[in-house]
Amino acid sequence: MATDETIFDHLKKEIPVDEESLLLNPDSSVGLVIVDVVNGFCTVGSGNMAPTKPNEQISKMVEESAMLAREFCDRKWPVFAFLDSHHPDVPEIPYPPHCIIGTQEAELVPALQWLESESCATLMRKDCINGFVGSMEKDGSNTFVDWVKEKQIKAIVVVGICTDICVFDFVATVLSARNHSVLPPLEDVIVYSRGCATYDLPLHVAKDIKGAQAHPQEMMHHVGLYMAKGRGAKVVSQVSFDA
Numbered sequence: 001m002a003t004d005e006t007i008f009d010h011l012k013k014e015i016p017v018d019e020e021s022l023l024l025n026p027d028s029s030v031g032l033v034i035v036d037v038v039n040g041f042c043t044v045g046s047g048n049m050a051p052t053k054p055n056e057q058i059s060k061m062v063e064e065s066a067m068l069a070r071e072f073c074d075r076k077w078p079v080f081a082f083l084d085s086h087h088p089d090v091p092e093i094p095y096p097p098h099c100i101i102g103t104q105e106a107e108l109v110p111a112l113q114w115l116e117s118e119s120c121a122t123l124m125r126k127d128c129i130n131g132f133v134g135s136m137e138k139d140g141s142n143t144f145v146d147w148v149k150e151k152q153i154k155a156i157v158v159v160g161i162c163t164d165i166c167v168f169d170f171v172a173t174v175l176s177a178r179n180h181s182v183l184p185p186l187e188d189v190i191v192y193s194r195g196c197a198t199y200d201l202p203l204h205v206a207k208d209i210k211g212a213q214a215h216p217q218e219m220m221h222h223v224g225l226y227m228a229k230g231r232g233a234k235v236v237s238q239v240s241f242d243a
Contacts, residue, residue: 008219017225019193019235022157025242029185031153032072034081035131035160035167037065037112040098040105041084041199042161047105049098049199057217058161061197065159066111068195071241073118078151080144081115082134083108084166085125092128101125122147129166132173144174148183155188157239159195164224167196175232189233193225 024030039046042058051058072079084099085106086092099106106125108115115121124143126134135144147153156174160167171191177183200217229235 008216008222011219012222015223015226017193017222017229017235019225019237021238021240022190022192022234022236023240023242024157026075029152029154031078031080031148031151031156032068033131033156033158033160033170034065034069034079034112035158035170036082036084036099036162037062037109037160038083038099038105039107039109040100040103042109047098047100047103048096050105051199055197055200055217057197057221058199061159061161061195062109062111064192064195068157068159068192068239069112069115069121073115073120075241076120078147078153079115079118079121080147080156081108081112081121081123082131082160082166082170083123083125084127086127090127101127130169130173131166132170132177145177145183148186152185154185155190156186157190157192157195158233159192161196162198162224163196163221164198164227167191168224168228171228171233172231179232191225191228191233191235192239193235193237195239196224197221198224 041049042062044051044054069079085101086099088100128134132144135142158171171189174189178186198217198221201215225235
């Protein structure tokens with residue numbers, strides 16, 4: 001029987017993700033979008049969807065997201081951060097209760113809390129998987145769409161968690177909106193692979209949880225990147241800045 005490692009290696013050969021490098025400069029007209037880098041998904045022991053022990057992929061994602069956020073804010077470039085935030089009496093099926101509004105689960109991780117006082121940062125609480133949908137207001141407007149138009153953003157760099165769920169759903173919807181001229185002047189959607197992560201739920205654990213599906217972390221992270229690229233996003237493994 002093939003091992004998990006050989007299965008994953010085979011998967012990467014069959015559906016490779018060719019990653020590029022990204023160089024940003026003052027003329028890039030770029031914005032940074034941070035998806036759900038909150039305690040409830042990233043900080044050990046912070047709820048039902050948080051890691052139960054230190055996780056290398058998630059820790060790296062937090063580090064890279066914080067680094068990019070600092071670079072953008074130092075340059076006064078726009079940042080848009082989604083914070084997953086749910087009411088306790090409104091479940092998000094099929095997931096267990098998580099990121100309950102008013103708790104620390106729904107707050108930015110310590111490495112990003114400084115964003116709350118940054119003038120270049122827009123923070124948006126969302127109560128659904130898809131941040132684009134979560135940006136819809138009762139009057140029919142969309143906070144994310146308005147941000148893109150107001151800041152005249154031509155490219156967004158997307159980081160966050162989970163690569164194959166909230167990040168992918170957001171990226172796929174933004175690409176569709178762009179293709180239908182809903183998001184002028186947006187042209188490029190760029191996913192920074194090292195700035196993304198997903199959760200790990202091995203099969204031997206999932207089978208003992210009613211209704212749970214196995215979710216091997218490395219494999220699903222790769223699949224999320226592959227699907228994003230297939231929808232038209234650019235996937236990059238390196239981001240650098242031209243002073």
